[in-house]
Amino acid sequence: MAATPNxxxxxxxxxxxxxxxxxxxxxxxxxxxxxxxxxxKWGRGLLLALAILTMxxxxxxxxxxxxxxxxxxxxxxxxxxxxxxxxxxxxxxVLGLGADSVQxxxxxxxxxxxxxxxxxxVIAAVDAHNLRTGRKPS
Amino acid sequence: xFTPSHFSALLLFALCASVVFxxxxxxxxxxxxxxxxxxxxxFVGSAVVLSWGMYLIAR
Numbered sequence: 001m002a003a004t005p006n007x008x009x010x011x012x013x014x015x016x017x018x019x020x021x022x023x024x025x026x027x028x029x030x031x032x033x034x035x036x037x038x039x040x041k042w043g044r045g046l047l048l049a050l051a052i053l054t055m056x057x058x059x060x061x062x063x064x065x066x067x068x069x070x071x072x073x074x075x076x077x078x079x080x081x082x083x084x085x086x087x088x089x090x091x092x093x094v095l096g097l098g099a100d101s102v103q104x105x106x107x108x109x110x111x112x113x114x115x116x117x118x119x120x121x122v123i124a125a126v127d128a129h130n131l132r133t134g135r136k137p138s
Numbered sequence: 139x140f141t142p143s144h145f146s147a148l149l150l151f152a153l154c155a156s157v158v159f160x161x162x163x164x165x166x167x168x169x170x171x172x173x174x175x176x177x178x179x180x181f182v183g184s185a186v187v188l189s190w191g192m193y194l195i196a197r
Contacts, residue, residue: 051157061140109147120158127162
């Protein structure tokens with residue numbers, strides 16, 4: 001039965017994904033939906049990009065606060081959520097969009113929209129990574 | 139500036155979050171749609187129930 005270990009190791013080697021498996025995770029974090037495009041899930045990537053972009057843009061349009069620094073634990077959590085949006089956060093900060101502090105009622109909704117868009121983007125990027133590694137079959 | 143009502147903001151939030159949840163948490167398209175709808179209904183339904191609860195407590 002010497003052939004069994006060899007054949008099983010050959011099968012395991014064949015099942016291992018080739019290349020840099022974290023690429024969909026990183027690209028998906030930077031650009032919403034792009035991780036799914038890399039693993040050729042075009043429809044899912046488009047829907048994810050639409051949902052996350054819509055949420056982020058609506059948050060900014062509602063004059064939501066874009067966290068730039070953390071003075072207490074709540075600010076820190078908000079900043080972590082915002083950073084989940086990847087390049088969207090950077091573009092927003094560079095262009096000076098969003099509000100520095102919440103001044104209107106809808107601004108409070110907008111702040112949550114922006115934070116949750118970042119968190120949803122992280123979930124989408126991890127899903128793309130799982131598709132790439134085969135942890136999620138399809 | 140975009141100024142939705144509380145309820146329309148809830149609907150938009152629930153729609154976007156449900157799309158992401160449906161796609162990422164299930165594997166087949168049919169199950170994705172079903173789970174997305176389930177999440178959407180839970181988001182909206184729980185908000186309506188909690189709102190009525192707070193309204194009755196405040197009276």
